[in-house]
Amino acid sequence: MDANAAYSGVMRELRKRIAGKAETLELLFIGLIADGHVLLEGAPGLAKTTMTKSLAEAINADFKRIQGTPDLEPKDILGYTYIDESKEVKFSKGPVFTNILLIDELNRTQPKTMSALLESLEERQVTAGGETMALPRPFTAFATQNPLKIEGTEPLPKVLADRFLMKIDVDYPSPEEEQQMLRLKESNTYSGINRVLSTDDILAMQREAAGVSLPDDVAAYITRVVAATRTEMHVVMGASPRADIAFMQCAKAKALIEGRKEVSREDIKFLARPVLSHRITVRSTGGIGVKGVIDGIIASVK
Numbered sequence: 419m420d421a422n423a424a425y426s427g428v429m430r431e432l433r434k435r436i437a438g439k440a441e442t443l444e445l446l447f448i449g450l451i452a453d454g455h456v457l458l459e460g461a462p463g464l465a466k467t468t469m470t471k472s473l474a475e476a477i478n479a480d481f482k483r484i485q486g487t488p489d490l491e492p493k494d495i496l497g498y499t500y501i502d503e504s505k506e507v508k509f510s511k512g513p514v515f516t517n518i519l520l521i522d523e524l525n526r527t528q529p530k531t532m533s534a535l536l537e538s539l540e541e542r543q544v545t546a547g548g549e550t551m552a553l554p555r556p557f558t559a560f561a562t563q564n565p566l567k568i569e570g571t572e573p574l575p576k577v578l579a580d581r582f583l584m585k586i587d588v589d590y591p592s593p594e595e596e597q598q599m600l601r602l603k604e605s606n607t608y609s610g611i612n613r614v615l616s617t618d619d620i621l622a623m624q625r626e627a628a629g630v631s632l633p634d635d636v637a638a639y640i641t642r643v644v645a646a647t648r649t650e651m652h653v654v655m656g657a658s659p660r661a662d663i664a665f666m667q668c669a670k671a672k673a674l675i676e677g678r679k680e681v682s683r684e685d686i687k688f689l690a691r692p693v694l695s696h697r698i699t700v701r702s703t704g705g706i707g708v709k710g711v712i713d714g715i716i717a718s719v720k
Contacts, residue, residue, distance in 0.1 A: 421451075421623055425675035427614040431476045434610060436469055437602055438595035444675075445586050445692055446473055446560070450518075451671035453624045454583030454664065455539055455559040457524075457574075457696060462564065464588045465599075467522060470560040474518040475611040477620055480554065482513035486523035492534030495521075499547040509546055514538050517554055517617055524561040525574055532578050535559070539581040556620050576655070576699075583664045584692035623674065630670040631680035639683050639719070640665045643690065646715045647698050652706055657697040664693045690716050 425447060432443050442458075446469060449456040458466045467483070474481035484495055497512035513519065514535075524532065538544055542553045561582070563574065579585070591599065640662055648656030669685040695708045706714070 419619065419622055419626070420677075421626060421674045422677035424615055424619065424623065428473070428476045431611050431614055432469070432472050435472050435602060436465060437598035438591055439465070439469065439588075442586055442588055443469065443473075444672075445584060446470065447675065448668050448671045448689075449560075449583055450477075450556070450558050450620060451623050451627050451674065452583055452664075452667040453556065453558070454667060455561070455581060457579070457582045457585040458560060458562045458588050459565060459585060460562070460588030461590070464590065466560075466562045466588055467520060470518065470520045472611055476613060477615040477617060478613040479517035479556070479617050479620070481518045481520070482516040483520045483522060484513055486521060486526040488526060488528060490527045490531050492531055495531065496534060496538065496544050497546060507547060509549070509551070511551075512544075514544060515551075515553060517556055517558070519557070519559045521559060521561040523564055525563040529575060532575060536578060536581065539578075556617055556624065574696075576697075579696045580658060580660050582696065583668060584689070585696035586692050587695070627667075627671045627674045630673050630678075632666055632670065633680055636669075636681050636683055636686065637666075640669075640686055642719050643686065643715060644694075646719050647694060647711075650711060650715060652701050652711050653698050654701055655699040657694055661693055661697050665689060668693060687716055 428447060429443060436443060446456060450473070460466060471481055471483070484490070493512065495512050495514050497510050497515070499507055499509050502508050521535075538553065539559060542555070542557050544551050544553065644657050644659070644661045644665070647653055647661070650656070665686055666681075668689050669681040672685050672689070673679070673681050690712050691709060694712050698708065698711070700706070700708050700711055
């Protein structure tokens, strides 16, 4: 399969509904091909749900959506056991049994509900009633979260946030993009997403991405960048080794969709913010912020 042509075809369909956001859409597709999960952070109304649902349509994937609320319980995501009329124990599968799962406003849910996702995200399975059930493949979770300090939000536990390959910041559109959005909404093409790939195609691209070469110098660069997060003076807690793995998986997916056979250091620089921003804790007195710290690390690590 020509991965670059496949990627271009999907992006062409997504642009029927999404104005601008080229980098965000690229990162969403990278997360899918890297076989990981993605956090999207931004204010309400910035098309986070539309982007993920449109991506599912373009690859003909099963799509489920969950709305995060303070009273959302684990069973609302995973499913529950019950006794039927014949006194047999049955399991009703929850929305997590899908190809693409969107959890809207994850940080409005209670901590025990967030924690219930850990097995599904890490192991791609659900255990209930003494039985372990595999989730469909591919399986990718996209979780949106509102910026902290918005009413009703809670910070994600680091043990859960670390399970996400990337965190993408979704910003407000430019005036030109906002005008384009109005025209897309107005036109008849807004609802017409063609199915250009299948879930089997995505699985094949995931296998192909795993075979992309990671040169020794790039692997060394990844470890130096991650190690620098643990010694930077403004960082309270640095990135775990999962960050190294996330860099490798995402960079391989990026190289694949760009038609390259090996990862470059430029891929790592491009991915630094989404891979690291949710994995490090910055001192509130530093005044630099997470993005500033990451940019400084990338500028200093040779």
